[in-house]
Amino acid sequence: MLSNMRTRPGRTSGQPTVHAGMDLNAGANAPVIVVQGGVVETVSADVRPAQGLRGYGNAVVINHGNGTWALYGHMAGVAVSPGQRVGAGTLVGRIGNTSNGKFSPVTGQTVAQWRADAPSDPARRRVMAPHLHLELRRAAADGSSPYLGTNAGRGYGTLTLDPRPWLESGGLIVNRNLTLAVKPGSAMERTKPTWSALSDDVTDYGFEPEEYEADLPLYGLFAVGLLTVGVGVALLVRNRLG
Ligand SMILES: [Zn+2]
DSSP states (O other): OOBOSEEEEOTTTOSEEEEOSEEEEOOTTOEEEOSSOEEEEEEEOOSSTTSTTSSSOEEEEEEOSTTEEEEEEEESEEOOOTTOEEOTTOEEEEOBOOOSSSSSOOTTOOHHHHHHHSTTOGGGGSOOOOEEEEEEEEOOTTSOOTTSTTHHHHTTTTTEEOHHHHHHHTTEEEOTTSOEEEOTTSHHHHTHHHHTTSOOOOOOOSSOOOOOSSOTTHHHHHHHHHHHHOOSSOOOOGGGGO
16 A cells, blocks of 8 residues: 555645545556446546546546445556446456646646646646555435536545545455555455466556655565455456457
């Protein structure tokens, strides 16, 4: 884990900003799997800055039931469709660094083109590293989805929940040193033969992404945890993404 929900210094301003999700570190194209079942509500992309869920890049929102929704953001590719029912161990996409062009190039753009678009933007000196932004939210006050309509923007930081208890009830334990482990007897453990067989088809992006999340020393710990236990951040079959 790179960064859990908390207030942290803004990337360029240095002013405190809310980070409403959990950042899970993994190589580009590593598979992302869900730890609990649900129904895919939204599949969105920030092909241009004003599109999609605004900043989450290729993102999937899943209604996991019991008033809980999860967003899986910044993915390189998406493996599910709206309305699709998913179970523990289902592949939803692959790790990426997609955004709305603020933190990384939009789809189809090189780093050089992205920088040339806004040469004076200090944020573009760095490129967001591939990672999964996992964000958990509860229903809005009227019971509606926290990711639909005006709830999508307003819910950031106000409807968000700590993902850790939810991950743990699904069988993924977040250790004190921020590595992850699969709980014996859980659905995650039962489905391990399926998700652990997905290829960890890590891609060379052609540039060296620079981390900007704050807790960089945890990178190594997380990588070891990921490789060792398989994790709830899992794999996709490459050809499904074209
Ligand atoms: Zn994040």
